[in-house]
Amino acid sequence: xxxxxxxxxxxxxxxxxxxxxxxxxxxxxxxxxxxxxxxxxxxxxxxxxxxxxxxxxxxxxxxxxxxxxxxxxxxxxxxxxxxxxxxxxxxxxxxxxxxxxxxxxxxxxxxxxxxxxxxxxxxxxxxxxxxxxxxxxxxxxxxxxxxxxxxxxxxxxxxxxxxxxxxxxxxxxxxxxxxxxxxxxxxxxxxxxxxxxxxxxxxxxxxxxxxxxxxxxxxxxxxxxxxxxxxxxxxxxxxxxxxxxxxxxxxxxxxxxxxxxxxxxxxxxxxxxxxxxxxxxxxxxxxxxxxxxxxxxxxxxxx
Numbered sequence: 001x002x003x004x005x006x007x008x009x010x011x012x013x014x015x016x017x018x019x020x021x022x023x024x025x026x027x028x029x030x031x032x033x034x035x036x037x038x039x040x041x042x043x044x045x046x047x048x049x050x051x052x053x054x055x056x057x058x059x060x061x062x063x064x065x066x067x068x069x070x071x072x073x074x075x076x077x078x079x080x081x082x083x084x085x086x087x088x089x090x091x092x093x094x095x096x097x098x099x100x101x102x103x104x105x106x107x108x109x110x111x112x113x114x115x116x117x118x119x120x121x122x123x124x125x126x127x128x129x130x131x132x133x134x135x136x137x138x139x140x141x142x143x144x145x146x147x148x149x150x151x152x153x154x155x156x157x158x159x160x161x162x163x164x165x166x167x168x169x170x171x172x173x174x175x176x177x178x179x180x181x182x183x184x185x186x187x188x189x190x191x192x193x194x195x196x197x198x199x200x201x202x203x204x205x206x207x208x209x210x211x212x213x214x215x216x217x218x219x220x221x222x223x224x225x226x227x228x229x230x231x232x233x234x235x236x237x238x239x240x241x242x243x244x245x246x247x248x249x250x251x252x253x254x255x256x257x258x259x260x261x262x263x264x265x266x267x268x269x270x271x272x273x274x275x276x277x278x279x280x281x282x283x284x285x286x287x288x289x290x291x292x293x294x295x296x297x298x299x300x301x302x303x
Contacts, residue, residue, distance in 0.1 A: 003036045008111065010038040010103055010175070011086030014094045015076035018047040020054050022222070023094040027059045035103035039063065041080040042094075046070040072192035073171070081186055086178060091197075093172040095222040097126065105216035106175045109163065117180040117209030118201065120169040121217035122160070130156045133221055136166035136213035140198065142250045143257045145242050145266075166213040171197035173219050180209060188248075194234075195241040202249045232283040239270070240287030247291070 012030065016023040023042060030040060040062045044052035046069040056064045065079055077091055088110055090103070102121055109119050123134040135151035147167065151160045174197060184203050187196050201211055246258045267288065274280040 005037075007035065007037040008087035008107060009085060010035065010088045010090055010107060011080075011084035011178075012038055012040045012090045012092055013043070013077055013080040013084060014040075014092045015043050015045050015073065015080075016047065016052055016055065016094050017045045017070060017076075018050045019094060020047075020050050020052050023052075023055055024058055026092070026094050026096055026098075027055070027062060029097040031059075032100045033098065033103055034100050035107065038090075038103065039085060041065060041084060043067055043076045043080050045072075045076040072189060073194075074187035074189045074191060074196040078186045078189065081181065084178070089176045089178055089181060091171065091174050091176070092219075093221065095126075096123075096172055096219045097222075098173075098219045099217070102217040102219055106214050109212055109214050110175060110177060113210075114177075115208070115210055116212050117177055117204040117207070118169045119175045119212045119214050120166070121173045121219050122156075122213070122215045123170055123172055123219055123221050124156060126220040126222040132156050132160070133223070134170040134172075135160035135215065136164060137168040137170070139167040142246065142254050143261050145246055145258065145262070161215040163215065164213055165210050167211065168201050169197055169211055172221050176200075177209075180204060180207070183207065191237070191241045191244065193237040193241075195245045199245060199248060232279040235274070235280045236283035236287045238287075239284050240290050243288065243291045 014023065014026065027040065027042075042052075042055055042062050043065045044055075044067060046067050052064060052066070055062060063083070065083070067076060067079055070076075071079065081089060088107060090106070092098070106119050106121065110116055120134065122132070125131045125133050132151035132154050134149045137149050138147045140147035149170070184207055188199050191199065204211065243262060246255065246262070250258055267284075270284055271281065274284055
């Protein structure tokens with residue numbers, strides 16, 4: 001019996017958008033992975049200026065899938081999810097680099113309990129020295145729409161190295177059981193950017209599965225905590241999708257209180273924050289108006 005057949009297959013899925021050099025750096029780290037049975041699928045999400053050809057040239061083992069237009073995070077991943085053959089699917093941001101053994105403990109955890117639907121690795125910042133970005137997540141308050149990542153911006157001294165159930169995965173690195181995807185359907189594409197993994201996690205938990213944090217698996221994420229990545233595009237989608245997430249995942253009095261909180265507390269607060277920044281202020285209100293114009297959206301819709 002060959003070694004691959006003794007290990008469940010993992011399909012690593014990542015989306016490239018105009019960053020072939022960054023994606024190639026991720027793929028270089030994947031070449032050092034010790035887990036013996038995985039495939040890699042890269043979706044080029046309609047890159048407007050930089051050809052993804054170099055990805056296939058440098059890494060011929062990769063399945064490169066070309067999308068003619070940008071389908072967003074969920075839409076891009078879904079293209080590959082339809083083709084993935086693995087027992088487990090690992091969604092991995094292209095701006096990450098992985099430790100050689102990061103898959104082994106993730107798979108072992110998933111294999112240990114069939115009710116685990118999703119597992120995420122510990123995520124450290126690439127450009128900082130041993131600083132945690134994600135080590136599990138708190139529940140989101142469905143009224144304030146606020147939660148937090150455990151260990152966020154802390155030095156990693158092993159203080160969060162217990163394998164444990166957690167409220168939410170991190171979209172930069174999340175392993176999903178393929179049978180759960182088959183049961184629940186693909187990622188919801190209505191968000192385009194941000195909140196997709198949180199929405200999918202809600203569906204997973206409602207179906208009776210758990211979500212785990214696996215600290216023995218770690219990756220580095222190229223997202224600067226010193227400068228941040230703030231843009232009107234992010235302001236638009238974060239506020240638009242915050243309301244959309246509440247609409248899709250709450251009902252009754254909780255939904256009513258969440259809307260009151262957003263419109264009477266959060267929106268005025270952010271209005272003051274962006275009062276002298278016309279681009280961000282416009283993005284904030286366009287996000288709100290989108291929800292008003294699209295209020296008939298089907299809450300149970302998957303795609």
